[in-house]
Amino acid sequence: MNRIGNGLLVAMAITWSGMVFSAVQNLPQPVFSGQDGEQAAADNAASPAPAEQAAPASTEAETAAKAEEQALPSGIGWKLVRSLEMGDSGKFVHMVLIEKGRQADKTIYSSAIHRLCAKEKEFCRIRFWVQSYLIPEKVSLTLEQQKTQQADHLFNRAAGIHRTLWACTVDSTSESCIQ
Known part of the structure; x- marks a missing residue:
């Protein structure tokens, strides 16, 4: 061709x-696949789940790492x-x-x-x-x-x-x- x-x-x-x-x-x-990372990170930051509010530090670090991973398109x-x-x-x-x-x-x-x-x-x-x-x-x-x-x-x-x-x-x- x-x-x-x-x-x-x-x-x-x-x-x-x-x-x-x-x-x-x-x-x-x-x-x-993923959502628009910035929107997903904003949604996660604006409304954390009740379990995340009382979670120990290691779980919070894992949640932060997952949110950062989702932020990438x-x-x-x-x-x-x-x-x-x-x-x-x-x-x-x-x-x-x-x-x-x-x-x-x-x-x-x-x-x-x-x-x-x-x-x-x-x-x-x-x-x-x-x-x-x-x-x-x-x-x-x-x-x-x-x-x-x-x-x-x-x-x-x-x-x-x-x-x-x-x-x-x-x-x-x-x-x-x-x-």
């Missing part, structure tokens, strides 16, 4: 994933692990975990791209992995992290870039693979 065909296919997948995401927001949450098949600022630029690189065994499903990537980049008008970068221990804690990647990266989405309006690169294991027909 040529570049135009690939571009149209990706655009259709992103549009479709947005419609699917809207339709499934009210379904029970599987392991990788996620969806069916993916979860934002961390967002790292590029220097002092105010631009962030989002590090996303894809559910193991579903890394070939491009609709999962499209869903994450749509959710994390929808409000970004100038810049959005998302990097995807399957193993959580390989997700970097800084913007620069080690060779191992680079080799195991599943996809890299970049939107930079100033530079005129809007592309998604795939690992050869995700899209072997891609003209340029990450690895």
Whole structure:
């Protein structure tokens, strides 16, 4: 398939994933799905359950850790692990975990791209992995992290870039693979 065909296919997948995401927001949450983290954290902070009010310190720490985990956006098949600022630029690189065994499903990537980049008008970068221990804690990647990266989405309006690169294991027909 040529570049135009690939571009149209990706655009259709992103549009479709947005419609699917809207339709499934009210379904029970599987392991990788979540509510809007800020709203869920606000709801939890505004109305704690009676059992939490009288809970010992260790339970409160667990509750706080769960609330922090819920604060990160996620969806069916993916979860934002961390967002790292590029220097002092105010631009962030989002590090996303894809559910193991579903890394070939491009609709999962499209869903994450749509959710994390929808409000970004100038810049959005998302990097995807399957193993959580390989997700970097800084913007620069080690060779191992680079080799195991599943996809890299970049939107930079100033530079005129809007592309998604795939690992050869995700899209072997891609003209340029990450690895």
